[in-house]
Amino acid sequence: MDQSTKTLPQPAVQLRSQRQRLWRTFIRNRTTIVGFVLVILIVLMSVFADDWFIALLQGRKAQPLLAPFDPAKQDTRNRLETPSKGHPMGLDTYGRDILSRIIYGGRVSLLVGICSVLLGGTIGTFLGIVAGYSGGKIENTIMRSVDVLMAFPSLIMGLMVLAVLGSGISKMIIAIGIMLSPSFARVVHSSTLAVKENEYVEAARSIGVGQFRMLRLHILPNVLGEVTVLASIWTANAIRIEANLSFIGLGVSPPTPAWGTMIRDGTQHLTNAPWISVFPGLAILITVFAFNLMGDGLRDILDPRLQV
Amino acid sequence: MLRHIVTRILFSIPTLLAVLTLVFLVVRVIPGDPAVAALGDYASKEAVEALRERMGLNDPLMVQYFRFLSDLLRGDLGKSMITGKPINEQVAYVLPYTLELTLVSILIGACLGIPLGVFTAVNRNNLIDYLGRLISLAGLSVPAFYFGILLILLFAVKLDVLPAVGGGDLKKPADNLNHLVLPALTLGLIMTTSVTRLTRSAMLDVLSADYVRTARAKGLKDRVVILKHALRSALVPIVSVIGLWAASLIGDSVMTEVVFSRPGLGKMLVGAIMQRDYTALQSVMVIYAAFVVVVNLLTDLTYGLIDPRISH
Numbered sequence: 249m250d251q252s253t254k255t256l257p258q259p260a261v262q263l264r265s266q267r268q269r270l271w272r273t274f275i276r277n278r279t280t281i282v283g284f285v286l287v288i289l290i291v292l293m294s295v296f297a298d299d300w301f302i303a304l305l306q307g308r309k310a311q312p313l314l315a316p317f318d319p320a321k322q323d324t325r326n327r328l329e330t331p332s333k334g335h336p337m338g339l340d341t342y343g344r345d346i347l348s349r350i351i352y353g354g355r356v357s358l359l360v361g362i363c364s365v366l367l368g369g370t371i372g373t374f375l376g377i378v379a380g381y382s383g384g385k386i387e388n389t390i391m392r393s394v395d396v397l398m399a400f401p402s403l404i405m406g407l408m409v410l411a412v413l414g415s416g417i418s419k420m421i422i423a424i425g426i427m428l429s430p431s432f433a434r435v436v437h438s439s440t441l442a443v444k445e446n447e448y449v450e451a452a453r454s455i456g457v458g459q460f461r462m463l464r465l466h467i468l469p470n471v472l473g474e475v476t477v478l479a480s481i482w483t484a485n486a487i488r489i490e491a492n493l494s495f496i497g498l499g500v501s502p503p504t505p506a507w508g509t510m511i512r513d514g515t516q517h518l519t520n521a522p523w524i525s526v527f528p529g530l531a532i533l534i535t536v537f538a539f540n541l542m543g544d545g546l547r548d549i550l551d552p553r554l555q556v
Numbered sequence: 557m558l559r560h561i562v563t564r565i566l567f568s569i570p571t572l573l574a575v576l577t578l579v580f581l582v583v584r585v586i587p588g589d590p591a592v593a594a595l596g597d598y599a600s601k602e603a604v605e606a607l608r609e610r611m612g613l614n615d616p617l618m619v620q621y622f623r624f625l626s627d628l629l630r631g632d633l634g635k636s637m638i639t640g641k642p643i644n645e646q647v648a649y650v651l652p653y654t655l656e657l658t659l660v661s662i663l664i665g666a667c668l669g670i671p672l673g674v675f676t677a678v679n680r681n682n683l684i685d686y687l688g689r690l691i692s693l694a695g696l697s698v699p700a701f702y703f704g705i706l707l708i709l710l711f712a713v714k715l716d717v718l719p720a721v722g723g724g725d726l727k728k729p730a731d732n733l734n735h736l737v738l739p740a741l742t743l744g745l746i747m748t749t750s751v752t753r754l755t756r757s758a759m760l761d762v763l764s765a766d767y768v769r770t771a772r773a774k775g776l777k778d779r780v781v782i783l784k785h786a787l788r789s790a791l792v793p794i795v796s797v798i799g800l801w802a803a804s805l806i807g808d809s810v811m812t813e814v815v816f817s818r819p820g821l822g823k824m825l826v827g828a829i830m831q832r833d834y835t836a837l838q839s840v841m842v843i844y845a846a847f848v849v850v851v852n853l854l855t856d857l858t859y860g861l862i863d864p865r866i867s868h
Contacts, residue, residue, distance in 0.1 A: 279690075396574040399848045400841075401806040404825070408579075408841060411829050412586050484697065491699050492811055496826055511702060515815075518705070519713050526709070529702035536697035544693065 273549045280545020286538035294354035315348040320503045328521045338523040341513060346524065349505035350531045356499070356506040357535060360420050361487040365479050367425030368486075372432020373475055377463055379433070380440025391437060397430040406489055407498070415498040423493075424486050435478055439471040446470075473550040480546050484539035491532045507532050561857055568853045575845040580624050583838045584617070593832040594637040624838075633839040638831050643839045646824065653723045654820040656732075657739055657812065658805055664744025665751045666798055672748065673755020673794075674787060677763065678778075688752065695749025700808040704742040704815035711738060721817040739816045743808055751798065758790035765789075795858075806844060 274280060296314045303310040312318055316335075323329075323343035331338040337346035379390035400408065409423035443449065449466055457466075493499050494508025502509070507528040514524030591607040592599065608614050612623060627634060633643035676688035712720035724735030762768060763786050771785045772778075810822030817823070821840055828836035 392571070392574070395571055396578060399571060399575045399845045399852070401844060401848060403808075403810055404806065404841065404844050407810075407825065407829060408582055411837065412582060414587065488697070488699050492701065495699075495701050495811070496814065497830070508699075511705065515705065518709060522709055522713070525702075525705055529699075529705065532702060533694070533698050536699075537694055540693050540697050 270549055274545070277545050277548060279541050280548070283538050283541025283543075283545055286534065287542055290354060290535050290538060291358060293351055294358050297348075297351045297355065312348060315345075315351040317345040317348040319344060319349045319352040319505045321345070321348075328517065328524075330521075331523055337527040338521070340510070340521075340524050341517065346510070346527055349510060350507065350528055353505040353507045353510060353528065354531065354535070356417060356494075356504065357487045357490055357532070360417065360424065360490040361483045361539075363421045364424035364486045364490075365428060365483045367421060368428030368482070369432050369475060369479050371425065372429035372434075373436045373468075373471070375429065376433040376436025377440050377467055377471065380437040381444055381459070381463055381467055387437075390433070394430045394433045394437075398434070402427050402485075403489060403492055406493060407496075410493065410498045415501070417500050417504075420490060420493060420499060424489055427489070428482055428486065431482065432475065432478060435474055436471050439474050440467055443467050443470045477543065477547045477550055480539060481543035484536045484543060487532065487539065488536050564853060564856055568849055572846060572849045575849060576625065576628065576842060577621070579838055579841045579845060580621055582841075583834050584620075586832075586834065586837075588832060590637060590832075590834045593834065628842065633842075634835040636833055636836050638833045638836070643836055646836070647821070647839065647843065650819045650821055650824055652726055653818060654809060654813070654822065656736060657743065657809055657818070657820065660736060660740040661743035661747055661805060661809075662798060664740060665747030668744070668748040669751025670755050670787075670791075670794065672752040674759055674782065674790075676752065677756045677759035678782060680760065685756075688756070692749040692752045695746055696753075698746065699811065700742055700746055701811040701815045703746060704739065704812055707738050707742055708815070723816075723818040723820070735816075735818070739812045739818055742812050742815075743805060746808060747805060751794070755790065755794055758793050759786060762786045762790045806847070 293314055297312065298310040298315065299313045300310040321344060323339060323345075325343070326339055327341060327343040329335060329339040329343070335345050335347065337350065340346055340349070375390050375394070379387040379394075397405070405427045406423045409426055410419060413419040413422060444467065449462070452462055452466055490499065490506075491508035491511075494506045495512045497509075497512065499509050500506045510528035511525045511532075514521065514526075514528070517524055589604065589608070591604045591611060591613065595603055595607060612620060615623075631644070633647060635642055636646065639646075672688060672692075676685045679685045679688075708720045711718040718738050719735050720738070722735055724732040726732050763782075765786075768781060768786050771781045776785075806822070809820065810825060812818070813820035813822040814826055821843060824836060825840040825844075827833070828840060
């Protein structure tokens with residue numbers, strides 16, 4: 249098969265024009281660009297919160313770079329200070345700078361959001377593709393298990409897994425990853441069912457292409473578009489779920505800053521220091537909104553059928 | 557049609573059984589001894605062992621499993637390991653709070669979301685449409701607990717017109733309603749954004765259909781075409797999907813109940829996890845999962861009733 253495809257003339261012009269079409273759709277969609285720019289800014293802000301890369305080379309403790317202060321540094325004399333020039337988002341109960349904690353806190357949200365989607369996406373795509381391509385008993389077993397997992401509302405499922413694993417960042421990634429995998433499996437399963445009916449798959453099968461090679465070379469690349477769209481939308485949801493779990497108290501342990509935990513700490517002071525909860529909440533809102541904008545745009549570009 | 561309904565009900569039984577089995581197994585693999593959790597870390601070995609025996613934890617897993625199923629069939633959810641009270645009583649107390657919150661939120665979501673969706677679809681690619689889409693996307697992005705906090709800050713702290721916490725007394729409708737407003741607004745407005753997006757999408761599909769074009773060509777007024785011809789068809793998928801969302805609303809209702817310290821299944825679930833109350837945890841998860849299975853079944857059946865092609 250590979251030999252024969254190598255000798256066929258490649259439709260270079262068509263490919264180029266398709267890429268150009270995608271690029272043109274991307275450029276025209278201003279909201280998508282806003283989403284992309286916001287996501288890049290949030291990622292940069294979190295990565296360069298401190299100078300870890302220089303500190304790593306010099307063998308010293310990282311110092312704040314974009315964040316104005318160390319997120320754990322306490323100024324107990326000025327605790328609950330209102331937002332001011334020195335501390336634009338004020339100080340929390342322990343006198344820690346809220347802006348710095350928000351900048352550092354982005355690391356937890358992004359890490360959990362991206363890693364859990366990677367984990368859930370990988371497991372779900374694998375299960376969906378195997379179920380869709382194999383059919384029969386394997387398909388039935390996998391898809392009925394997916395149905396069972398989907399009977400649990402996502403947050404309940406996350407809570408259930410965390411009850412077994414305990415709290416912490418890696419456990420949260422596993423919990424949200426497991427929670428997301430059925431959604432990926434279901435979408436990839438239905439795409440695989442459609443893709444495997446294509447003539448090129450039939451042609452590959454007829455010349456004896458093995459199952460693994462078929463899944464890797466012919467099925468997977470054709471379902472990746474939908475997986476990418478789903479991944480960007482689910483990253484937004486994963487960040488929201490992480491905030492929910494942190495708010496309940498099942499997130500990272502203190503003093504590591506996490507947005508959900510910061511909001512939770514601030515609820516004790518809603519009447520006299522609302523900024524402790526309001527600013528981290530805004531950070532969650534903007535981040536999830538940016539990923540949703542990006543996801544919506546990607547859906548328009550890569551899979552116009554799913555357009556809402 | 558009857559055959560379709562019976563088949564669908566029969567198909568949902570294995571799913572429900574698998575869900576119950578999963579809940580049973582998950583609760584058994586949670587680290588820590590339930591007897592120690594009930595008696596505390598300083599309980600004597602003998603006391604712990606006696607309680608394990610009384611709770612049936614020393615029995616083989618299969619025996620425990622069949623006892624769990626037979627108790628459920630008799631409608632017995634067991635006793636809380638922390639309070640010692642029957643869980644049936646606790647559920648009977650909190651369930652009305654969760655149900656009223658979910659139902660009122662769905663009502664708010666449908667009453668606001670459908671007109672807004674129609675309005676944005678009719679004004680497609682206008683400033684109104686862009687604003688509507690941005691606001692609904694923002695609504696999808698805001699965590700329910702944060703939105704709840706913002707509403708508390710505005711209506712309970714700043715304006716001091718509504719209570720911030722509690723569920724009110726169910727026997728006193730005015731008090732109950734007073735406590736319901738903010739949590740229901742939190743969930744309802746979040747749901748509004750989803751319904752707006754769905755309605756817009758369904759309306760756009762219908763507005764480009766041939767029969768709508770024909771209705772316009774006949775010279776019918778825009779209002780009549782939109783409300784009588786387009787919306788009526790678009791409502792079919794919307795109403796069905798709203799049922800499905802009742803299930804997904806559960807996640808947000810958990811957080812809303814936590815933020816507003818409101819009695820409910822969600823608050824009971826979080827409390828059970830925090831206090832390691834395994835029986836309560838198992839019961840609430842069973843109720844949630846059964847609720848989702850039943851809602852999915854009803855939605856499937858509704859699809860069949862609305863569109864007879866599906867039942868064939």
